[in-house]
Amino acid sequence: MADNKKKHVYDESKIKTLSSLEHIRARTGMYIGRTGNGNHYDDGIYVLLKEVIDNAIDEFIMGHGKKVEITLEEDTVSVRDYGRGIPLGKLVECVSRINTGAKYNDDVFQFSVGLNGVGTKAVNALSTYFVARAHRDGKFAEARFVRGILDGEDQGSAKNEENGTYISFSPDPEIFRNFKFREDHINRRLRFYSYLNAGLVIVFNGKRVVSQGGLLDLIRDESEFEKIYPPFHYRDKMLEFAFTHTNRFSEDYYSFVNGQFTSDGGTHLSAFREGLLKGINEYASAKFDGNDVREGILGAVAIRLKEPIFESQTKNKLGNTEIRSDIVASVKKAVVELLHRNKPSAEKLIDKIKESQKLRKELNSVKKLARERSKAVSIRVPQLKDCKKHFNKSKGNHDDTMIFITEGQSAAGSLVSCRDVNTQAIYTLKGKPLNVWDLKRDAIYKNVEIYNLMRSLNIEEDSNCLRYNHVVLATDADVDGLHIRNLMITFFLRFFESVVRDGHLQILETPLFRVRNKKDTLYCYSEAERDSAMKKLGRSAEVTRFKGLGEISPKEFGAFIGQDMRLTPVVVDEDHSISEVLSFYMGKNTQERRSYIMDNLVVDEEIL
Template sequence: LDMQFEAIAKRLRELAYLNRGVTFSLHDGRDSAKREKEYCFAGGISDFVRYMNGDKTPLYNEPIHLSGERDGIEIDIAMQHNDGYSESIFSYVNNIPTTEGGTHETGFKAALTKVLNDYCRKEDILKDKDPSLSGEDFREGLTAIISLKMRSIQFEGQTKTRLGNTEARPAVEYVVTEKLTPFLEDLKNAEVASKITDKAVKAAKVRETARKAKTMAREKSKLENAPLVGKLSSCTGRNPQQNELFLVEGDSAGGSAKQGRDRRSQAILPLRGKPLNVEKKRLDQVIANEEFRSIITAVGTGIGEDFDLGSLRYNKIIILSDADQDGAHIRAILLTFFFRYMKELITDGHVYIGLPPLYKVQKGKDVIYAYDDAELSVATRKIGKGYTLQRYKGLGEMNPEQLWETTMNPENRSLIRVSIDDAAEVEHLVTILMGDKVAPRKEYISEYANFNKADTFEEKADAQRGGMSIG
């Protein structure tokens, strides 16, 4: 049994946040380098929110803490807005993560929207003629932790991580309403209330701009019309369960992919250049971006609150980029987009990363493709001396037949399905790696990057100079 120290440590830290004041200790005595970690948080889930917002810029200093009991359900909620544009809500029941949400999250969102709209009406922030603000407006930049303790839990969903108990929603609605209303009306919290409502009003204006942009995009961007004409090469199959969409870096690679694909089930959408980093952009800016608009139109589900998994046109969405730094950056940007605006595509298992080979080892008519350095070592030993070795620097270096055989053929290809094992940790890492603050990113890279990794290709080249050519 492989017990991973860091994975266990992350879970214990999470439990320490969820159980205020309880100390969790971890001791690893399996080898000479003994490791120990201890976690205890006096602030409980408020400290959890501080941690999640640690690399963001909070709008107000202290998280808002709401707790209470209703119908035998203990409810503990902490929340704090930041100056970002994405909502980050993490929920738990009896310390179990409910990554797919459920009735407790629904109750929280409904009560939050009603209480804040009522406050805006009472304070004349919204006039009688003004429409109410949406829940999406009030949750822009919100980080929240919801923790319930209850009996007889009912889990639903494909992965059994969505709370199904109907009694949880009214219980959460009651506690949020009873606790948040007096908090907002307390004069000492007037500045906090003002910052929350000001951000929501601005978000509503941006949302309206984005709505108009989406309406325009829908009207002019049917699959057979702009902006996809000349871009998306559709497949002929009409069964979404069998169809795949490849998001391919660059026109040259996109051209090879179009020629080498199985036209019955594989659609190709080439991406020109690097898309926007959505972590630093407002929704209207994302919608206005041509590359993302093309992806949204091709996928068919819509985004944000308009997202509808039932309208998904492709069972697999495969990111195909070069095996270099630029390719890795493009993958990170696209995954950030899906995480922020189409998260259910990831949680439902529809997003994949295609793995093109790094090396081609050939001796006469014998060809072996290697996808990493370990496979290269095996391939060179297997094929024997006198081989030629080609290192692929980009997808564009492969002809259509090679791209099909190595990267697109379901019989031979290697894919990584993107998943979210720890939603809170993913949120934290996305903020560090894709956010505005440079210092946390430098610190993370300094700690985890391996700058001394040997270049296996050059080692092989030096060792076999007499009998091979390098392409």
């Protein structure tokens, strides 16, 4: 006992002081949020890029430089702006010393996002390679760093170069494991920058991104195939917003502060939603419920603020409470004026709200019947094998929890016998689920299977209440399995799109082949892996083709849902409308779809 106590002595020798560089690398999440491998829009590598671009945008806001050039070559990103350029004598300090910069000076930057003097320094500290070069009045200064440590400097004449700053960096694979930049995520960020900074020219790998209409362009682009009426748009020096209605069941918003996309909203977004409701009710002389007004709405709001207070360094949520009442009043007044000015669109808006109101009343009676029916059958969901722990998004608890949505009792049996009962739940589908694409929300309550699935996930009222961080589709790798997978993806995109957009919906990759000899067994997820395994184990190796999950023994299956589990996230391509794509592939246009398949069918010559 005495020896054990000595090992845990808490005295002066245990106190450590980290340098700012060490702290950034040791506590990366404090500065850039999640690290990730680049699959998710908010992964850290994109936050690094954002921090660098933010500085270029701040120059544009202050009237210096109308173009930003960005290049991506494998894992290296470069950003060149044509602003004033970092003062040459302070270049090293500005990109490596915490709390150093001009963003504290209102005479230089009035509406800056980068207020804390941290962003570029974090990029530097988290990069294997970082170069900063400033051009001012025919002279330049350059500083090179390796993982935040100065590795070399240069300065001299550069008479043919325009003023501005050049930053190039490569994220550190020790921090961002197996990362890869996705150009669609970068393009989406750049479009947001262009919407918020009308006239700014962004060039990404030679392609121009520019907008003149501001948030009106954003809402037009995002609702191209879905809008019920042309978007309303308002803009002044400090506030801009745009909105329209779609036939979606969700309400979707884009919110910004000083050009920064606040993905978690904040005071400005909640004030915009309240002002919108009050303005519509005043115009219509009605008392519409907020849920009816906001169902299907697609909106965007941007404000400029001298001293924004964000809830974290990643600036995803605004916390300034003192601005709320002013924004509510401004939005309300502007909405009333917009509706009076455009009567045809205003009438379509009111008709949409009345339709939502009518459907909600009908839905309430269907909900009541569904709940009574559910209680009569069982207090518990019969298809669910639950786990002991559950995900809590607001508290960040139990990120490792998951639910496998699988088909049939044989596959479920394999999962049940080898799962981790603490973190892994199983929901068993009875055959093919309902295709809900052309159906209304009451379909959830009329179909027992998808109603029980919704109850199991706890997403009826709010997808933020999701009980499992990972919703995993575990279906067979055959035609029927892929069809079931597509039907489930359609269900989530139709009624609970945020589950997909937030990265919760994933696909379990299971091996297609087992290749083994007397000594070794290899599991292969593709024909290429199978061929490689056969070469490794020799021609005498036995090859087994798994046709379904039920064929894999529980002992084998345990390896595929453990530490080496392969999960592929379901990702929404931002360049396409979900409604348009799913209407074609899952809608009632049978003949059109059949013609497309026949025209594009590829026949394997080996089969002939």
